[in-house]
Amino acid sequence: MSSLIMLVRRNTKLFFKDKGMFFTSLITPIILLVLYVTFLSNVFRDTFSMALPKNFNVSDKLINGCVGGQLFSSLLAVCCITVAFCSNMLMVQDKVTGARNDLTITPVKKITLAFGYYISTALTTLIICLIAAAVSFIYLANVGWYMSAADIMLIILDVFLLVMFGTALSSIINFFLTSQGQMSAVGTIISAGYGFICGAYMPISQFGSGLQKVLSFLPGTYGTSLIRNHAMRGVFNEMNAQHFPDKIVESIKDSIDCNLYFFDDKVSLDTMYVVLAGTVIALLFIYIFINLLNIKRK
Numbered sequence: 001m002s003s004l005i006m007l008v009r010r011n012t013k014l015f016f017k018d019k020g021m022f023f024t025s026l027i028t029p030i031i032l033l034v035l036y037v038t039f040l041s042n043v044f045r046d047t048f049s050m051a052l053p054k055n056f057n058v059s060d061k062l063i064n065g066c067v068g069g070q071l072f073s074s075l076l077a078v079c080c081i082t083v084a085f086c087s088n089m090l091m092v093q094d095k096v097t098g099a100r101n102d103l104t105i106t107p108v109k110k111i112t113l114a115f116g117y118y119i120s121t122a123l124t125t126l127i128i129c130l131i132a133a134a135v136s137f138i139y140l141a142n143v144g145w146y147m148s149a150a151d152i153m154l155i156i157l158d159v160f161l162l163v164m165f166g167t168a169l170s171s172i173i174n175f176f177l178t179s180q181g182q183m184s185a186v187g188t189i190i191s192a193g194y195g196f197i198c199g200a201y202m203p204i205s206q207f208g209s210g211l212q213k214v215l216s217f218l219p220g221t222y223g224t225s226l227i228r229n230h231a232m233r234g235v236f237n238e239m240n241a242q243h244f245p246d247k248i249v250e251s252i253k254d255s256i257d258c259n260l261y262f263f264d265d266k267v268s269l270d271t272m273y274v275v276l277a278g279t280v281i282a283l284l285f286i287y288i289f290i291n292l293l294n295i296k297r298k
Helices: 002-017 019-050 060-087 089-097 099-104 110-143 149-175 180-197 209-215 219-241 246-255 269-297
Strands: 260-262 265-267
Touching: 002 089, 002 110, 019 060, 019 246, 060 089, 060 110, 060 149, 060 180, 060 219, 089 099, 089 110, 089 149, 089 180, 110 149, 110 269, 149 180, 149 219, 149 269, 180 219, 219 246, 219 260, 219 269
Parallel strands: none
Antiparallel strands: 260 265
16 A cells, blocks of 8 residues: 555656646646637537527526536536546656656556556546636636536536546556657547547537437546536526526527437436446456556566
8 A cells, every 4th residue: 555655646746747747737728718718609609599589688697607607517528538648648658768667676566556657647637627627617707607516516526537537548548558659649639539529619419410329428428418517507597597488498408418318318417427437437447457467468
């Protein structure tokens, strides 16, 4: 246990000492927030407006709260995965520099070394994502705040699960990488593509029916929806308080992926949690298995 703690401490310190890696991970959520506010806010506003009947008057604060909730959830859904890949670069860097070979000749077990990378990556990613969440809360407070304390706690839970998912996924993929070029290529692909397949950049409801069915198999889709539901629950409660027709509220939820459907069957929030948590457990088992298999071969 002491060896694991020392490894986690070592990996975490190296991450924060590497200014390039740390600031790249930290600045990514801030850049995404600026880009989302600058470019995606109008897209989300148009999506919200299309779901409303003509001549239906809605206050600017409510519209801004709805759009802000979408931006907030999209930012966190992407950052929990992309930052995990960036934080987990140390696993590959140790292979490139030979530091991993130095660690393997010590009495530390290789499976302990693997867990050291996982826990330190999860810890650093969680810190950065919580900072991003705090910045996003400040943004929402300025444009339209409708959240309760329960919503905030649920969002923190969602972030934790997504960080565990992103860390497990990055650990499996980075396990097979052996060079800086491979690491950069994978990071670029994940950063560019993940936001689309998880519904962060564009709601899945805007895609074709065939692609919607394919994306309904991906756990990241449900992670995005969980954060979006909790970020916008207060907005929907306000709509009900202002006597919005139920049909309109459900139409808005459908258009922004608060309601997800698996082959036309609506997926409950509890089911989304089960899918996401189950995927984390499955990926962890795969990560442990490939490490044990690698030890046995050597």
